[in-house]
Amino acid sequence: MKNGELKRLQSAGWKVGNAEDFLELSDEEARLVALKLSLISAVKKSRIKRKLSQIELAQKMKSSQSRIAKIEAGDPSVSLDLIVRALIASGAKTRDIQAAFSGRD
Amino acid sequence: MKNGELKRLQSAGWKVGNAEDFLELSDEEARLVALKLSLISAVKKSRIKRKLSQIELAQKMKSSQSRIAKIEAGDPSVSLDLIVRALIASGAKTRDIQAAFSGRD
DNA sequence: TTATTTTATGTCAATGTTGACATTTTAACA
DNA sequence: TGTTAAAATGTCAACATTGACATAAAATAA
Numbered sequence: 001m002k003n004g005e006l007k008r009l010q011s012a013g014w015k016v017g018n019a020e021d022f023l024e025l026s027d028e029e030a031r032l033v034a035l036k037l038s039l040i041s042a043v044k045k046s047r048i049k050r051k052l053s054q055i056e057l058a059q060k061m062k063s064s065q066s067r068i069a070k071i072e073a074g075d076p077s078v079s080l081d082l083i084v085r086a087l088i089a090s091g092a093k094t095r096d097i098q099a100a101f102s103g104r105d
Numbered sequence: 106m107k108n109g110e111l112k113r114l115q116s117a118g119w120k121v122g123n124a125e126d127f128l129e130l131s132d133e134e135a136r137l138v139a140l141k142l143s144l145i146s147a148v149k150k151s152r153i154k155r156k157l158s159q160i161e162l163a164q165k166m167k168s169s170q171s172r173i174a175k176i177e178a179g180d181p182s183v184s185l186d187l188i189v190r191a192l193i194a195s196g197a198k199t200r201d202i203q204a205a206f207s208g209r210d
Numbered sequence: 211t212t213a214t215t216t217t218a219t220g221t222c223a224a225t226g227t228t229g230a231c232a233t234t235t236t237a238a239c240a
Numbered sequence: 241t242g243t244t245a246a247a248a249t250g251t252c253a254a255c256a257t258t259g260a261c262a263t264a265a266a267a268t269a270a
Contacts, residue, residue, distance in 0.1 A: 028166070028193045035189065041121045053216060061133070064259050069218050077257060079188040079227095084140065088133045094207060095141075155225060158246060174248050184257095189214050 035101065037074065039083045042100035044072045046090040061089035140206065142179065144188045147178050147205035161163040166194035 023076055047057050047068075054068040063082070071078050071086055152162050152173075159173040168187070176183050176191055192202055 021183055024165075028190070029261090031193050032186075032190060054218095055216080058259095060129075064261085065217075066219080066261080067259065073218070075219095079184060079257060081137075081184055081190060082257080084185060085133070085137060088136050091231095098206050101206050102199055159248095160246080165231095167229090169231085170247075171231080171249080172229065173245095178248070180249095182227060185229080 036080060036083060038100045039080070039087060039097075040071060040074055042092060042096060043083060043086045043090055046087060046092040050091045052090065057086065057090055061085055085103060130210060138187075141185060141188060143205045144185075144192060144202075145177060145179055147197060148188060148191045148195055149203060151192060151197040155196045157195065162195055166190055194207065 047054070052060075055065045058065045058068050063086075066104075067078070067082065068086065071083055084097070087100070092100075152159075157165075159177075160170045163170045163173050168191075172183075172187065173191065176188055191200070192205070
């Protein structure tokens with residue numbers, strides 16, 4: 001394939017992908033998953049530390065007890081947005097969130 | 106457990122939303138917004154640093170150019186999940202993400 | 211034990227978010 | 241000037257996430 005043709009296809013939005021792309025994406029997905037898990041455990045830790053029940057935390061953030069349970073259970077229906085909102089609502093300080101983001105526990 | 110009991114439990118001590126709740130929620134919302142804005146600017150910064158066009162970044166994360174544009178424009182339809190995925194895909198290191206979370210720039 | 215609280219699990223209609231696409235606007239050039 | 245790549249904006253059907261609810265299971269108290 002000529003160079004110009006490749007460029008044309010690429011700029012038209014075509015994926016001229018290879019196995020490397022696939023592996024890289026997996027790696028990035030793994031990073032996101034690790035991040036979520038870290039934040040999830042931070043939520044539970046923060047909630048327990050403040051002696052909040054799931055219902056109380058749910059009320060603070062205007063969610064529901066079952067959502068909190070799903071957050072802590074790592075349910076696939078839970079978004080990163082909700083996890084972070086729970087973390088903030090649970091009283092976690094910026095430093096706690098930072099720590100979770102760097103994987104520290 | 107019976108139906109009536111659960112309802113009583115769910116609404117126990119929680120009927121009148123007071124001003125404090127409102128202010129606290131606002132504060133938490135503000136914190137989340139600030140977090141998003143910080144991450145958004147980190148995405149753009151990281152993308153530019155790596156000399157990636159919006160199309161290229163979109164391809165890396167299997168999204169679309171318009172989505173990247175909306176991320177960087179702070180479009181309300183963009184989730185925290187997508188922002189973080191873009192940040193990771195753009196090549197940002199864990200330290201960069203951490204920095205974004207602490208508001209550093 | 212029994213009673214009460216807390217947490218887990220499943221469902222679903224309403225709402226939110228997505229990639230893809232078309233089109234326009236801006237930027238960077240020759 | 242005109243050409244071209246990059247970025248911005250609007251739309252929408254498909255898919256994802258939500259709070260609310262019912263109920264079960266587990267933990268805790270009495």
